Amino acid sequence: MSDEIKLTKLEYLKENSRQLRGALADELANDEDHLSGDTAQILKFHGSYQQRDRDRRSGPQGRAYMFMIRTAIPGGRLTAQQLLAELDLCDRYGNGTLRITTRQDLQLHGIVKKNLRETIRTINQAQLTTFCGCGDVERNVMCCPAPYRASPVRAGMQEMAARFAKHLRPRTRAYYEIWLQDDNGSRQDVTDFRPVEEPIYGDRYLPRKFKTGFALPEDNCVDVLTYDLGFVAVVEDDRIVGYNVAIGGGQGVTPAVKTTFPALAQTIAFVSPDQVLPLGEAVVKVFRDFGNRADRKRARLKYVIADRGLQWVKNKVEEYFGAPLAEPRPQSIFDAQDHLGWHEQGDGRLFLGINVENGRIHDTDQVRLKTVLRTLLQRYDFPVRLTPLQSLILCDINPTDRATVEQLLTDHGVVPAERLTQTRRYAMACPALPTCGLAITESERVMPH
Numbered sequence: 001m002s003d004e005i006k007l008t009k010l011e012y013l014k015e016n017s018r019q020l021r022g023a024l025a026d027e028l029a030n031d032e033d034h035l036s037g038d039t040a041q042i043l044k045f046h047g048s049y050q051q052r053d054r055d056r057r058s059g060p061q062g063r064a065y066m067f068m069i070r071t072a073i074p075g076g077r078l079t080a081q082q083l084l085a086e087l088d089l090c091d092r093y094g095n096g097t098l099r100i101t102t103r104q105d106l107q108l109h110g111i112v113k114k115n116l117r118e119t120i121r122t123i124n125q126a127q128l129t130t131f132c133g134c135g136d137v138e139r140n141v142m143c144c145p146a147p148y149r150a151s152p153v154r155a156g157m158q159e160m161a162a163r164f165a166k167h168l169r170p171r172t173r174a175y176y177e178i179w180l181q182d183d184n185g186s187r188q189d190v191t192d193f194r195p196v197e198e199p200i201y202g203d204r205y206l207p208r209k210f211k212t213g214f215a216l217p218e219d220n221c222v223d224v225l226t227y228d229l230g231f232v233a234v235v236e237d238d239r240i241v242g243y244n245v246a247i248g249g250g251q252g253v254t255p256a257v258k259t260t261f262p263a264l265a266q267t268i269a270f271v272s273p274d275q276v277l278p279l280g281e282a283v284v285k286v287f288r289d290f291g292n293r294a295d296r297k298r299a300r301l302k303y304v305i306a307d308r309g310l311q312w313v314k315n316k317v318e319e320y321f322g323a324p325l326a327e328p329r330p331q332s333i334f335d336a337q338d339h340l341g342w343h344e345q346g347d348g349r350l351f352l353g354i355n356v357e358n359g360r361i362h363d364t365d366q367v368r369l370k371t372v373l374r375t376l377l378q379r380y381d382f383p384v385r386l387t388p389l390q391s392l393i394l395c396d397i398n399p400t401d402r403a404t405v406e407q408l409l410t411d412h413g414v415v416p417a418e419r420l421t422q423t424r425r426y427a428m429a430c431p432a433l434p435t436c437g438l439a440i441t442e443s444e445r446v447m448p449h
Contacts, residue, residue: 011293013038014136014204018193019172020045028178033113034065045137045205046175047072047130048116055434067111068435070133071123074165075143075158075214076104076386078128080377083384085126087361087374093119098370100359102428103140103211104386105133109435120179131175136206138168138284142213142222145385146339147395150346153216156240157233160276161214167277168212168284170205171196200281200288207291207299210284211250214243220336222388225249225265228301229283231276232267234329242272244328247283247313248305254297263302268314269325282320286313338389338425341417342402350397351385352405355420358429358444359390372412376405390428424448 013022022042027035035043040050053064071086086106090098095110111119120130132138143161148154173196198205214231215224224230228250231243249265271279283301290308292299305313318325340353356369363370376382376394380401385393397405409416417425430436432443 005294007293008296010041010136010296011204011207013041017042018174019195019198020135020170020174020205021178021193024174025178028113028117034063035113045132045135045170046179047120047133048111049134051435051437053110053434054439065113066109066435067113067116069108069111069116069119069123069130070101071106071108071128071130072133072140072165073104073106073128073386074141075161076145076388077158077162078384078386080381080384082126082128084374084377085122085128087370089119089122090361097360097362099431100356100361100386100390100392102359102388102390104142104145104388105140106386109431117179124180129175132169134209136208137170137201138165138206138210138212141165141168142211142224142227142388144215144219144221145387145393146219146221146337146343147351147383147385147393148343148346149349151238153233153235153238153240156273157214157216160231160240160273164212164214164277164280168200168280170201171198200284202288204293206284206288207293208296210287210301212280215333217331217333218335220333221339223336225333226251227265228287229280230265232331232333234270234331240273242270242329243276244331245269245271245279245283245325247317248302248310250300250302252300257297260297261302261306263306266305266310267328268310268317270327270329271325279317279321279325282317282322285320286316290316338391339387339393340391340420340425345395348399349395350399350402351393351395352397353387353391353393353417354409354414355417355425356391358447360444367413367415369412369414372408372414375408380405389426 020042023039024042027039035050047070049068051066051068053066056064086098090096090108093111093115094108099107101107123130141161141164143158146154211227212229213222213224213227215222216233225246226249230246233240234242244267246265246267248263251262253262254260287301290304340355343351345351361370383395427448429444429447432439
């Protein structure tokens, strides 16, 4: 990128943040109920957004500050104990609700500043992390969560998504130094800055967020062509022989900016399984070096493709990859599943997809979903998967327990999938008011009414 291009303020903030430390540790230790604007930007890389409760006013500035904490969960795979830990945190420090996102994350809402460190530390004690849940980095890696066991295809794809997420994680130690304590409760001295090499992200990280997903042609439940980078599995003789690679998807639009637009990813190549990580790294590096750092509204890979051409971008990817790319295999995406209801896993056990309206796990007068999930997870220790439609799957259910599970759900007001309309199964809404600073009207609070 030319030195003459005027960078946004955030680019200088990232570069001078001492690898995502900034003043975060100091501001967490003071008595203010909020962070400064610059520090709130750095906080995003650690998996949290500073927000205001727009329904109420408090404090000297008339603002009620709070924080959202996002746990990044590649492929949406959780143990029962991990989901229980998040449910405990939503009651202990949050607003009593836990939200599944369309990117298979979990979000805690209503956290106050003094509880940020303990909340994030507890999430890590459950072998989860909020690191890179937000910010200008690779976000949570998506993958079809269905736990079919009869074939190695799903498990292989899910394992690849987990490996990809680990490979694309920044190397900085800032997260561990700021949030995590040793057994004696003492923290690292974050003023003793020792930079590490960031071979993928460099000094300024990415121009904006980057999203990746893995899918099957017969089950594109993750909507893989809407991502910056998509891998669609090519299966032969019941094994994954590689992936078709698509780049440049993204649905975000700024209505007032006519140069912004939605785009579907375009397929450019086929890669073998052992090429997935180096190819993904190459695509991310091309975005790092040629993405727009002067205008964040056009700082996505789809605009690099629009401005320079798909072939130019493919040539650059091959340059960074170090070899020519194979042509895509003949393939078309033709279906998607919501994974709700009862299904055979293929190993003698069952899985059950449970609709979670708007992804919000909580108790209401009509549906006590949070209570029944606690009961089921504590009693049976079911592994859990989060779906891109903000619902969840309970795995490894013994067929002899099916009737008891169904009765517990019925007793707590949970409607079975077969009684839901298609609209209800696929409907979703963003949180909007009162927490989103960009919201101009209601969304979740009036859905589905």
